[in-house]
Amino acid sequence: MYVSSVTYESPDYRGLTYSVQYAFSNQAAAPGGLGFANNREFGAAIKYLHGGLRAAVGYARLDGPNAASNTNGATYGDYPGAFPLWFKRVDTNLSGKTSNAALAIGSEQIIAAGGLYQIGKFEFGSVISRTLIGKLAISGASTPGFNTANGRFDIDSAEVSASVYVTPSYIVGAMGKYSDASLHTGSGVIPMHWWTFGVGNDYLLSKRTDIYVALAYEIASGKGNVAQVTLDAPSSNSHQIAFTIGLRHRF
Template sequence: MKKSLLALAALGAFAGVAHAQSSVTLYGIIDEGFNINTNAGGKHLYNLSSGVLQGSRFGLRGTEDLGGGLKALFVLENGFDVNTGKLGQGGLMFGRQAYVGMSSQFGTVTLGRQYDSVVDYVGPLEAGDQWGGYIAAHPDDLDNFNNAYRTNNTVKYTSANYGGLTFGGTYSFGGQAGNFSANQIWSLGAGYSNGPLVLGAGYLNARTPANPGGLFNTASTTSPAASAVSFTTNPVYAGYQSANTYQVAGLGGAYTFGAATVGLTYSNVQFYGLGTTSATIFNRGSTATFNNGELNFKYQLTPALLVGAAFDYTRGTAVNRTNGAPTEHADYYQGALGIDYFLSKRTDVYVISVFQQASGTDSTGNSAHASINGLTASSNNRQFTARVGIRHKF
């Protein structure tokens, strides 16, 4: 009897130690607000929408200390629409992130559905990731700085912090028998943070599958990249879905002067190998290129009040058509303003406004229409949107 009691006591003590070395956290964000869109396909639109400043979500994250500096970890993160309760990211249960991995003094390796290196190292330096939300992202988020597309089937490495320097990379398996390169996505990036200075750089390369256009398929859970938006409804680059490769190279930096922060980002986006299907107006093998530059500014007026402003310029090159006539290049000019007031550490109210003007010829071969990210494209070359919202973190 005494031995049994001693055994139970020992097991209880062991369970207590194991519990102390493990942790699981439930977290989330609820972001809701009222929007005005002056030109949604030719009509004014007034509506409520969820997850503009930050995507509405709830998630679980956990770690277990395995000893010797080694830890096991996981994240399961769901996206949802506050107004309807429906799942985000194309209806996926954990569409934002879902991964498991190990960390040590040498860095972290994770496996699952994750963000690429452009998102990790350059994305946080654009206005959309700070105070502007997805409507302040670059036109149709063509460079993925605002994380419109996540990668499935991904192995990711993130380094430890070496005096402010971090680096990492991802590789996403295509999963197509007999064709190793089809569907594959890989990225590399690095960041540096030291006092008032923050720098970031990233590169992303994605190969299309046997069915071009499927790279950004929202419905497929096996597609290497799945999103909450449809590739074919983004006129800035929808006409380039016949490309066999999508490539992004991005740079960014920010410097803080007291309460003010000035930031710059640049991206070069290329759609290689156009014309791989018959349903295209472009010469087979041609390339479409975009160059994007953003200047952003934010000022912490008080500990509770932040104001921000940004200007973004995107230029798309001309591409030769199958009829021999090149398209005209496209230009997109965009300005954004934002005010964010924190009622507490967890709750804030905000106002965001964005204006965009387009000119030239877009990817469909038609006159370029304004297309603010995440919204129905304009019926002409101008579009304005404004939002008043509330965000609560838990």
């Protein structure tokens, strides 16, 4: 969540729009790495719409996210969630002991680009992204040598999807995603990989209300690695299945 932020969205220039955002640390300048850059976020995105094409690219940077030294900053409480849970499971698998690891992220950068193209009843999409987590402080890990003040986690992902409008109000789709990552700890570099496959359908009850069902299956590989579908709790092994059903209303 962003406690206080400023966002500008441009007018539509023949289908092209852009936006920029800055979320404040809400902290005055101070020595020792504290101040304006302690728990802040900034980013920008460009979107293009034309005919059946929808495309966008965006970049975001977070400095000191979820910093314990600044709980009133841009992000706190709900960030990060999935990453520490995954790391603890990997630490447990490698050490054979229950992990009590704690993580402090110095910075995170995300750049992503994606597009959708609709041809008649069919829609095809793709997304590529790169996430760089730096200045990763690891403490309390059970795996020998894992603890460090300057770790890193880099992950690259590519996804493709296809869907068909069976009727104007009923959509069926499928997707596939591959992620390649490297975890840098005090004991060296561990390569990680994930394959994720999913199917789903969406039924529109009205323009703003729909019912959706989705099924995802993920396979992980790499030393100690485990599957973790989206933000769910990680699996205890290299496989995980997630099933979702929901009713959604847009206000």
